[in-house]
Amino acid sequence: MAGIYIHIPFCYTRCIYCDFHSGTDMSLQSRYIDAVCAELDMRIDEIQSQPIHTLYIGGGTPSQLAPEALSRLFTHLSKYIAWGECREITIECNPDDLSESYIAHLRTLPINRISIGIQSFDDKDLHFLRRRHSAQAALDAIARCQAAGYNNISIDLIYGLPNQTLEAWDRNIDVALSTGIQHLSAYALIYEEGTALMKLKEQGLVQECNDELSLSMYSRLIDRLEEAGLHRYEISNFALPHYEAQHNSSYWNDTHYLGLGAAAHSYNGVTRRYNPADTRAYIESLEQGSCCYEEEQLTELDRYNDMLLTRLRTRKGIDEANITTHFSTALINYMYRMAQPHIQCGNMEQVDGYLRITRQGLFISDTIISDLFAVE
Numbered sequence: 001m002a003g004i005y006i007h008i009p010f011c012y013t014r015c016i017y018c019d020f021h022s023g024t025d026m027s028l029q030s031r032y033i034d035a036v037c038a039e040l041d042m043r044i045d046e047i048q049s050q051p052i053h054t055l056y057i058g059g060g061t062p063s064q065l066a067p068e069a070l071s072r073l074f075t076h077l078s079k080y081i082a083w084g085e086c087r088e089i090t091i092e093c094n095p096d097d098l099s100e101s102y103i104a105h106l107r108t109l110p111i112n113r114i115s116i117g118i119q120s121f122d123d124k125d126l127h128f129l130r131r132r133h134s135a136q137a138a139l140d141a142i143a144r145c146q147a148a149g150y151n152n153i154s155i156d157l158i159y160g161l162p163n164q165t166l167e168a169w170d171r172n173i174d175v176a177l178s179t180g181i182q183h184l185s186a187y188a189l190i191y192e193e194g195t196a197l198m199k200l201k202e203q204g205l206v207q208e209c210n211d212e213l214s215l216s217m218y219s220r221l222i223d224r225l226e227e228a229g230l231h232r233y234e235i236s237n238f239a240l241p242h243y244e245a246q247h248n249s250s251y252w253n254d255t256h257y258l259g260l261g262a263a264a265h266s267y268n269g270v271t272r273r274y275n276p277a278d279t280r281a282y283i284e285s286l287e288q289g290s291c292c293y294e295e296e297q298l299t300e301l302d303r304y305n306d307m308l309l310t311r312l313r314t315r316k317g318i319d320e321a322n323i324t325t326h327f328s329t330a331l332i333n334y335m336y337r338m339a340q341p342h343i344q345c346g347n348m349e350q351v352d353g354y355l356r357i358t359r360q361g362l363f364i365s366d367t368i369i370s371d372l373f374a375v376e
């Protein structure tokens with residue numbers, strides 16, 4: 001079982017908090033799609049022995065692709081993917097791209113899951129984040145997708161914005177729950193190096209939400225979504241039963257994936273490969289018949305640390321029987337030794353053969369994970 005991720009590095013405008021690789025030069029779109037198709041031809045052997053069960057088109061803003069470019073990409077993918085066997089085909093979209101005609105075009109493709117970057121249902125927040133859409137436009141986009149027959153819709157929200165109150169966050173949750181979506185991802189606002197948001201912070205023009213309030217927002221989110229039937233299956237991800245994101249779960253479950261496009265990563269169980277985070281360089285290398293990339297051979301320690309980083313984020317946790325076949329006894333003993341203090345104080349627990357972070361431990365999950373990390 002394998003997955004394909006395709007990165008679309010185009011955005012109409014840049015949001016102030018974002019450090020994902022993307023640019024606003026749409027004139028590169030056609031050459032970029034050609035390059036992705038060429039990379040797919042070049043690398044499909046890396047996963048073709050396994051059935052491709054998930055396809056994720058992320059970005060950037062994939063919904064900024066012209067309908068013709070998107071169709072061309074899918075026509076090419078059809079050479080290698082049996083759509084009937086591919087369980088989940090997701091495209092990330094911005095609300096204001098989801099016009100009736102764009103959605104109608106998406107319906108002509110095998111896409112069965114729409115992930116909408118909404119971030120907030122408050123126009124003040126959206127303006128601050130330099131999002132293009134309004135809260136109403138986001139609601140309309142969800143309704144149009146539903147009316148067009150999409151019944152697997154995910155939205156992204158951000159909490160912990162400057163000056164955001166717990167009550168304002170609650171209102172966001174109210175609106176999200178009123179939409180009838182199947183999946184929600186929520187992230188605390190992060191001040192990433194090099195972003196416009198970080199500059200504002202350095203200039204003293206915005207003040208970070210304090211940790212206590214941010215944790216209260218997260219706690220409120222978990223309680224309210226669980227009450228509404230969207231269970232937390234990963235630290236930032238919530239879904240109705242059977243709507244957990246299969247592609248993202250493959251990152252957490254050690255499934256191999258092929259990452260195509262600028263800044264895309266690939267993983268085959270032994271190596272991790274990184275395409276350049278430079279759209280022009282990516283296009284030019286493919287036009288010259290090669291694909292430049294960096295590759296990292298994963299040592300046992302790398303794989304162990306990756307396993308912690310991904311599986312401890314899941315509600316299920318680490319399969320204790322399974323890890324004995326993947327790691328040395330010394331490393332496993334080290335993991336339990338480091339986990340012990342967290343188990344004793346209730347931040348971790350061992351349940352039904354899984355070692356996992358408890359609800360109490362969720363609030364310090366980064367600390368727990370880094371405590372269990374192993375270094376040479």
Ligand code: SF4
Nearest residue numbers: 011014015018059060
């Ligand atoms: S958050 Fe999304 S839309 Fe905004 S700049 Fe980043 S990738 Fe583009």
